């Protein structure tokens with residue numbers, strides 16, 4: 001299969017939105033285009049797409065550089081998905097490999113990511129690609145209202161019961 005990995009452009013927004021929706025984050029092309037445009041102005045972020053001849057974009061990865069007080073500069077895989085019809089063909093591996101190379105070229109010595117516990121394929125994938133399971137943790141979120149002081153708490157849903165919960169990558 002002929003595949004190319006390249007930087008995403010705003011023209012890829014519809015394909016990225018479809019794949020984001022498969023990942024469990026229902027998204028419109030317009031929303032993804034807006035986000036992509038914001039990310040394209042950041043030297044700490046890369047969004048790469050995998051393109052297959054006669055098929056177009058069939059996967060994407062977002063990798064971001066993070067600097068924390070608690071640790072040295074590292075990269076985080078903020079999103080990775082391959083089209084349902086194209087899995088187990090090495091596309092995820094190629095996207096991850098190129099994201100790692102991008103991060104290494106920016107001085108990162110480690111790549112991290114969070115993956116919801118219900119994602120069994122992702123678990124097998126990352127373990128097979130040399131990643132170690134460091135820990136399992138809870139994710140908390142709180143929505144901020146439009147007016148200060150009117151913030152609303154959001155109750156996280158257990159991701160095992162909501163496998164497509166947008167709150168669990």
Ligand SMILES: CC(C)(COP(=O)(O)OP(=O)(O)OC[C@H]1O[C@@H](n2cnc3c(N)ncnc32)[C@H](O)[C@@H]1OP(=O)(O)O)[C@@H](O)C(=O)NCCC(=O)NCCS
Nearest residue numbers: 080081082087088089090091092093115121122124125128
């Ligand atoms: C995880 C994901 C990106 C993997 O992409 P992919 O293109 O299918 O992965 P690859 O073909 O490169 O797989 C490489 C290896 O990972 C392992 N692997 C991948 N999918 C697997 C599965 N469903 N079950 C067991 N092992 C799996 C295998 O060892 C595989 O090698 P093999 O096919 O030679 O046995 C893809 O399954 C996906 O998009 N899943 C839904 C979204 C998701 O969970 N993203 C990760 C969020 S953190």
